[in-house]
Amino acid sequence: MAHRFAFETLDQTFKDIIGVNLPYGGKVMIFGGDFRQVVPVVPKGTRSELINGEQETMIDDMMQLPSSMVIPWNGEESIVQLVNEVFLDLECHVCDARYLVERAIITPKNEDADKLNKMIIDKFSGTEHILYSFDSVEDDVRNLYQQEFLNSISSGGMPLH
Structure with missing residues (x-):
């Protein structure tokens, strides 16, 4: 699930780049995912109405999970x-x-x-291979990209530096 601001930002970005004031700049967008996970819009509804419909709530609209879904907390x-x-x-x-x-x-x-x-x-067997990231940018004559900055970049789906 993604926040609506992400889609609104994508929409505005396409409008700005393409220069067309249509949804997503007039481009066809295909969104995938499990639409059963999209919560319904209930005007002025409580949290429990948005998530579980008629589920009984406790204090502050909190719900009791079934015991089959709970692992008692014992630290690590x-x-x-x-x-x-x-x-x-x-x-x-x-x-x-x-x-x-x-x-x-x-x-x-x-x-x-x-x-x-x-x-x-760590549960996988086999030989571990370590791959190193780059500490500099090629042709960066003005040193715009500091090593600490490059090492701090952590994009989704990629391991840390």
């Missing part, structure tokens, strides 16, 4: 249990692309995602 042990539940028998499926594509753990913070990625990658 709970995280290991979550990874083992989602990636059951990972060692047997390391070459099975379908198995890997059908599983994901979503987290709102990059540092948590990095921690989970490391934990899961």
Whole structure:
């Protein structure tokens, strides 16, 4: 799911670049994803109405999750249990692309995602290969790009420097 500002920004960017005042600059846009995850618009609705319809709520519109969806918090042990539940028998499926594509753990913070990625990658057998990133920009005669800045860039889907 993406915030509406992302789509509005994309729309305005296409209008500015192409110079046509039509949605997305008159270009055809195809959006993919699971539309069952798009929450309905309920004017002046509570959080529970937006997310679960008639689900009973507790204090401050909070909902009780079914016990089958909950792992009791026991620190690091709970995280290991979550990874083992989602990636059951990972060692047997390391070459099975379908198995890997059908599983994901979503987290709102990059540092948590990095921690989970490391934990899961450590379960893979084989030789580790380290690939190094660039510390400079070719033909940067005025030194516009400092090494610290280049090392801080962390684009989605790419490992950290």
